[in-house]
Amino acid sequence: MTVRIYVTSNDQWQPTTFDPHIGGSAMIDVSSDGYNIVTLSHPGPTTIHGPYLIWAAPTTAGSYDIVVDEDLDGYRDPGEKVDDSDPPLGFTVTAPPVVYYSVTFDAVATPPPLDGDVPGTAVIVTGTIGGVPFTVTKDELPKPFTGIPSSTTIIYTYTHPVPAQSQAKDSD
Secondary structure (H helix, E strand, O other), rough: OOOEEEEOOOOOOOOOOOOOOOOEEOOOOOOOOOOOEEEEEOOOOOOOOOOOOOOOOOOEEEEEEEEEEOOOOOEEEOOOEEOOOOOOOEEEEEOOOOEEEEEEEEEOOOOOOHHHHHHHHHHHHEEEEEEEEEEEEEOOOEEEEEEEOOOOOEEEEEEOOOOOOOOOOOOO
C-alpha cells in the first residue's frame, strides 16, 4: 500500500462525512521538502511501519500534525490517520534558544602615560558586527557592544597607531 504522509499545521481534524472534494479543503504540507510518498509493506492497524523521515532540516518552530493520506487524493478523508490525541496536538518543534554575547573594546597605551599623546577624537577601533560597520574613538573607550547573537561574525582592527617608547643603548 502506498500512502502520502503530510506534515500540516496543527488543526482540529474532524473526519469529513461528505465527499471531501465537494467543500473539503486540500491538506497543505508545511515541511521543507513537501509530502512524502511511502510504501507500507504490510498494511494493517497493528503493523509497525517506518521509521520514515518526514521533515528534513531545516524545521520551523510551531505546532504540527502528521496525516496519512491513504487514497493519495490530498484530502483528509474519514478513517485516514492523524496523529492528533487529547489534547489535539501532534507534535511541537521548538526554536533553539538564541544566546547573546557582549564585546567590549578597550585600549591602554603601554607604558603609560603615553595615551595622552592620542587625541580623544582619534578612531581607535574600526570593524563590523554582523556586517554592520562601527568605529570607536579614544573618548568612547571602553566601548561595549551588547545583544550580539551567537554565530555573528565580528571583524575589527585597532587603527590608531599607539605611541611607543623606543630605547637605545649607546655602544662603547
